[in-house]
Amino acid sequence: MQLELPMFQKINLTKAKDVVVEQIEDLIVTGTLQPNQRLPSERNLAEMMKISRPTLREALTELEASGLLVADEAGGKKVANLVVSDFSPALLTLLATKESALRDYYSFRMELDSVIARQAAQNATDVDHARIRDALSELERLERHRSNLEQETAADTHFHMVLVEATHNVMTIQVMRSVYKLLENGIFVSRSIYLDSDKKSKVLSQHQSIAQSILAGDSDAAEQAARAHMSYVLDEVNNGLVERHRSNIAARRTQQFK
Structure with a gap:
């Protein structure tokens, strides 16, 4: 007789895009990546992280949509200026x-x-x-x-x-x-x-x-x-x-x- 065990759920493998997002978020919150700091080029960053450029592009788009990254003048991405001083x-x-x-x-x-x-x-x-x-x-x-x-x-x-x-x-x-x-x-x-x-x-x-x-x-x-x-x-x-x-x-x- 086969028992039904509903406590076991389907395992979803973490998408590479989510890992990239989490890593960049960690770098920002710990101060390793600083406000207005430019990220490496898309090609170089993809090589560093050993991921495909479409995956990286998807992650960067999500980070930009969340307000953590912004486009820079050269067409790349940089960290948004998240720290605002109230001292005029x-x-x-x-x-x-x-x-x-x-x-x-x-x-x-x-x-x-x-x-x-x-x-x-x-x-x-x-x-x-x-x-x-x-x-x-x-x-x-x-x-x-x-x-x-x-x-x-x-x-x-x-x-x-x-x-x-x-x-x-x-x-x-x-x-x-x-x-x-x-x-x-x-x-x-x-x-x-x-x-x-x-x-x-x-x-x-x-x-x-x-x-x-x-x-x-x-x-x-x-x-x-x-x-x-x-x-x-x-x-x-x-x-x-x-x-x-x-x-x-x-x-x-x-x-x-x-």
Whole structure:
């Protein structure tokens, strides 16, 4: 007598197209593929993934329909700009000029950067280690040579974003990308305050300590180094704000007695 076993269902083999879609989705959500990054040509991508071009074309069409990919100017595909910052230029200016907002920003950074450094020390790969070394080397190069504030800000921001990506934490990466302009703006403000070479050297030394701890895989030391760095920056910003306040008062007095 043959038993009927309804719990056994027909097995549907996964379509190659679905595997391609899932792989590209994973690359986007983990930050491996970044907003506005171009994909390889259809021919090259099909060869890399060992699939037919019609299958790849079907997958790319689905990803484009879902809003994850968009057509680029050259006729290929690129990752859509999925991360939108809510920080308008006017708001960024306001945050850079209001003392209470600046202090809140650096206090926020102190907590966040500590977590980022710890996660990076725990999760960074060999590729991440190489990127961290490269980013640190650029900071060291700018320290040795006379550089302008914009160059220093760009290199400093890049260094911190490399650490963010080394966490391999999807939420950390996406959140930090969404506030990238805020990060860049904050670094510009702090670097405009500590302009003398002694303070710049201290900041470089702090960056080196953070990087070395992450490269060594020492999460406790990395967290402590990041916290010490942001504590120093916060102190310097506070000192700079006090000096700016005094200068403003002096200027008003001068105007008053003219």
